[in-house]
Amino acid sequence: MTVINRRTILQGAVAGAAMLPAAALRAAPAPAPVRAGGVAGDEAYWAEIAAQYDVTDAVIQLENGNWGMMSRPVLAAYQQMVAKVNRDSSFYARRGMGTDMVAVQDRLAGFLGVERDEIVLTRNATEALKALIGGYNRIRPGQAALYADLDYDSMQASLESAMTRRGARTIRIALPEPATWQNVIDAYAQAFEAHPEIKLVLLTHISHRTGLKIPVREIAALARVRGIDVIVDAAHSLGQVDFEIAGLGADFVGLNLHKWMGAPLGVGAAYIRKGRVSAIDPDIADENPGSGSIRSRVHTGTVDYAASLTLPAALDFQARIGAPAREARLRALRDRWVGQLRDLPGIQVLTPDDPRMHGGITSFRLAGRTSEAGNRALAATLLDRFGIFTVHRTGLASGACVRVTPTLFNSMADVDALADALRQIATAGT
Ligand SMILES: Cc1ncc(COP(=O)(O)O)c(C=O)c1O
Numbered sequence: 383m384t385v386i387n388r389r390t391i392l393q394g395a396v397a398g399a400a401m402l403p404a405a406a407l408r409a410a411p412a413p414a415p416v417r418a419g420g421v422a423g424d425e426a427y428w429a430e431i432a433a434q435y436d437v438t439d440a441v442i443q444l445e446n447g448n449w450g451m452m453s454r455p456v457l458a459a460y461q462q463m464v465a466k467v468n469r470d471s472s473f474y475a476r477r478g479m480g481t482d483m484v485a486v487q488d489r490l491a492g493f494l495g496v497e498r499d500e501i502v503l504t505r506n507a508t509e510a511l512k513a514l515i516g517g518y519n520r521i522r523p524g525q526a527a528l529y530a531d532l533d534y535d536s537m538q539a540s541l542e543s544a545m546t547r548r549g550a551r552t553i554r555i556a557l558p559e560p561a562t563w564q565n566v567i568d569a570y571a572q573a574f575e576a577h578p579e580i581k582l583v584l585l586t587h588i589s590h591r592t593g594l595k596i597p598v599r600e601i602a603a604l605a606r607v608r609g610i611d612v613i614v615d616a617a618h619s620l621g622q623v624d625f626e627i628a629g630l631g632a633d634f635v636g637l638n639l640h641k642w643m644g645a646p647l648g649v650g651a652a653y654i655r656k657g658r659v660s661a662i663d664p665d666i667a668d669e670n671p672g673s674g675s676i677r678s679r680v681h682t683g684t685v686d687y688a689a690s691l692t693l694p695a696a697l698d699f700q701a702r703i704g705a706p707a708r709e710a711r712l713r714a715l716r717d718r719w720v721g722q723l724r725d726l727p728g729i730q731v732l733t734p735d736d737p738r739m740h741g742g743i744t745s746f747r748l749a750g751r752t753s754e755a756g757n758r759a760l761a762a763t764l765l766d767r768f769g770i771f772t773v774h775r776t777g778l779a780s781g782a783c784v785r786v787t788p789t790l791f792n793s794m795a796d797v798d799a800l801a802d803a804l805r806q807i808a809t810a811g812t
Contacts, residue, residue: 401478422714432791441771446789459695463688507617510636510652515540517662523549527582531779532589556779587619593743602631622741624705633658645696646689712742715788722801728808745783752781768803
């Protein structure tokens, strides 16, 4: 018989507080999706996946680009982790948690196929990209950094202020519309050619405005021969499309785990290719700036440790579906509604159909309706009349649009409802 007294409780607490069992960092506690993999159009399979998400039934949720919902198993793991971190507090933090956090980072490195010293956890892609853009120190007064209209607003702002501080300037281009594989490459090539002072380029792998996926590898290759460094904003691509960090051909990448990987809010990462860490200044708060470690490039202070510690559960959940199946499903949902509307007079789908140039996100507008107010009103009509939730986006050189972002819990019926609604709207011209 086990006698429960203060001593045994304490022993239990010590064992529990010291470190997470290795399995907690390896496997999600709740059941896996019923079957592994699954073809994109297998509604029964995807209904099993969807059943693992608690989704609002107030709307048809086609705005999943803001952040990604945690599946129920991941949410359960997170809740357990919140309870543990709260209960064991600094007793855990000062003893086992450091080792557990290293295990999480190692797990992420393995998942991404990079070395452990090439990746550091951040709270989000913004924090990662700010560290990379703000810390980039290979730029000299008189040199320039290039970005495009589709890049994320706060990354544009980061480049502007970082270049000002370094006595350099920015050059902005508008990506061609309609975009093609070649004309996007040409747009960057022409800018490189016209401005030999360019030393740094920001490339957004998948645009949050239109879902345009650009040929990062090809553009990075052009940059490399000119000695131009590349920072990739992969906030929207990790988990939406199947790619390898090394395949991007860039030395610096900012990532989100809380969008398409379904980790708790507050988990992102920065990648710096081995040998390039000195091109990024240490964080100004770092006490050991000479360490040469990627970890000295991001200094966050106290964070939601439970969120980071839940990352393995999120990776497990997504790994059971698999990146190719996930990408195929997102594309199938996208192609289904776009296929019904592409040739409809009155609807302008902005994102090309070339499969190399999109994932699951696609944006559209009513032909000629480019104002912010007009597209805000269109999203409101979709919501108020049809119960479909989307979002308007601005910042494209060509004007505003409405973005549609399906995710793993959406059904073909959801995107069919969108296509039906847009047919009615386009026909009525409202
Ligand atoms: C292209 C892009 N970059 C960066 C970010 C910033 O991500 P976060 O707000 O998670 O830091 C976003 C967010 O939507 C984005 O779409």
